[in-house]
Amino acid sequence: MRAYDCIAKKRDGGELTEEEIHYMISSYVSGKIPDYQMAAFLMAVYFRGMTDRETAVMTQAVAHSGDIVDLSGIQGIKVDKHSTGGVGDKTTLIVAPVAAACGVKVAKMSGRGLGHTGGTIDKLESIPGFSTSLSKEKFIDVANRTGLSIAGQSGNLAPADKKMYALRDVTATVDSIPLIAVSIMGKKLASGSDCILLDVKTGSGAFMKTLEDSAALARCMVAIGEAAGKRTAALITNMDEPLGNYIGNALEVKEAVEVLKGGGPSDLRQLSLRLAAGMLELAGKGSAEECLKQAEEALNSGRALERFLAMVKAQGGDEECILDTDKLSAAPLRREVKAEKEGYIFHIDTEKCGIASVLLGAGRETKESALDYGAGIILKKKPGDRVARGEVMAVLFASKEELFHDAAEKFREAVEISEERPKTEKLIFGKVSQEGVELF
Numbered sequence: 435m436r437a438y439d440c441i442a443k444k445r446d447g448g449e450l451t452e453e454e455i456h457y458m459i460s461s462y463v464s465g466k467i468p469d470y471q472m473a474a475f476l477m478a479v480y481f482r483g484m485t486d487r488e489t490a491v492m493t494q495a496v497a498h499s500g501d502i503v504d505l506s507g508i509q510g511i512k513v514d515k516h517s518t519g520g521v522g523d524k525t526t527l528i529v530a531p532v533a534a535a536c537g538v539k540v541a542k543m544s545g546r547g548l549g550h551t552g553g554t555i556d557k558l559e560s561i562p563g564f565s566t567s568l569s570k571e572k573f574i575d576v577a578n579r580t581g582l583s584i585a586g587q588s589g590n591l592a593p594a595d596k597k598m599y600a601l602r603d604v605t606a607t608v609d610s611i612p613l614i615a616v617s618i619m620g621k622k623l624a625s626g627s628d629c630i631l632l633d634v635k636t637g638s639g640a641f642m643k644t645l646e647d648s649a650a651l652a653r654c655m656v657a658i659g660e661a662a663g664k665r666t667a668a669l670i671t672n673m674d675e676p677l678g679n680y681i682g683n684a685l686e687v688k689e690a691v692e693v694l695k696g697g698g699p700s701d702l703r704q705l706s707l708r709l710a711a712g713m714l715e716l717a718g719k720g721s722a723e724e725c726l727k728q729a730e731e732a733l734n735s736g737r738a739l740e741r742f743l744a745m746v747k748a749q750g751g752d753e754e755c756i757l758d759t760d761k762l763s764a765a766p767l768r769r770e771v772k773a774e775k776e777g778y779i780f781h782i783d784t785e786k787c788g789i790a791s792v793l794l795g796a797g798r799e800t801k802e803s804a805l806d807y808g809a810g811i812i813l814k815k816k817p818g819d820r821v822a823r824g825e826v827m828a829v830l831f832a833s834k835e836e837l838f839h840d841a842a843e844k845f846r847e848a849v850e851i852s853e854e855r856p857k858t859e860k861l862i863f864g865k866v867s868q869e870g871v872e873l874f
């Protein structure tokens with residue numbers, strides 16, 4: 435078999451056989467196929483797409499390119515949750531303990547920030563002492579004892595994806611629905627849970643900017659999961675504005691803990707409850723309504739907070755920083771961004787807002803950049819709010835004075851103020867399951 439023939443077949447719109455797909459993936463991982471041939475192949479897929487069968491086969495090839503995590507040592511049903519990435523999206527910190535408090539196990543491998551979006555691992559590492567680098571035994575033990583454990587991806591999880599993602603990142607082939615689906619689901623299938631709930635973001639801060647594309651991505655991922663024998667569903671949720679009011683690692687832990695303590699912003703609380711309910715439903719805990727009630731009860735009773743505290747302690751984190759989140763890292767400098775005119779906050783370009791927080795030190799400019807855990811943004815106004823001229827729209831946090839100029843400029847660029855009141859956006863646009871797409 436030759437890579438050249440597989441590339442030409444896909445370029446001409448053909449459907450690849452299982453053997454051809456496995457050959458392309460395994461030969462790329464072993465180094466037999468060079469980057470330039472894989473880049474040409476990925477571009478052919480980008481333009482020609484893949485059939486459901488090709489996508490499912492490629493996902494299995496990516497999942498089996500490295501270790502498959504064995505979670506059989508964890509008692510009960512294991513449910514995973516994955517977000518396609520967003521700004522201010524700290525739902526995992528709430529959803530995982532809520533689901534655990536309702537009797538399912540969440541043993542989850544999470545990622546770091548990518549581009550303008552944040553990552554759960556970076557957020558958790560802002561808790562002093564918290565370790566995301568766990569041995570397999572510890573990962574399983576923490577999940578058995580507390581109901582949840584969250585670790586960084588093990589070194590050999592889906593290595594084909596690691597290599598292909600780096601190549602896609604520099605060859606303009608990231609935003610392809612089948613390639614994103616293969617990348618995400620390859621890692622999820624290798625992570626060993628029984629059920630997978632996907633949070634597919636849509637809007638200006640998401641990979642998929644339109645509802646149509648987000649629904650197509652969700653459908654594709656659900657089909658892959660179900661074909662692999664995992665109960666899989668997706669919620670399509672709004673990322674046309676940041677989620678909650680806090681952006682930045684320690685700031686987001688703080689806001690998530692506020693929700694676990696019964697407060698916090700309503701969008702974050704509502705979405706977290708719906709996601710947790712979706713996980714419970716997949717695990718067979720009842721109807722959608724019953725699962726939502728269970729999730730609400732776990733949050734309102736404080737049982738979810740107890741689970742979170744137990745997990746933080748078991749993974750070496752300082753519990754005191756959760757009991758009193760003022761003890762978490764805080765950047766020493768702050769700068770207010772004020773409105774230049776009166777009106778309604780009409781829109782916040784979420785990607786630009788995420789970039790502003792990266793510029794403050796909350797994300798990485800390069801792979802090697804060190805994070806400033808206390809850096810970030812507190813939004814004082816969200817779309818639909820009225821502002822007076824000179825009123826504070828946001829407070830920026832950083833450790834170096836010189837970071838404020840560009841970040842404040844980017845934040846201003848992100849915010850559109852208008853005399854027109856924006857229409858209220860839905861938080862959740864729809865649900866995709868084996869049964870099909872249900873738009874709300």
Ligand code: URA
Nearest residue numbers: 518608613614617618
């Ligand atoms: N997240 C991933 O893991 N892969 C993609 O291709 C896009 C987002």
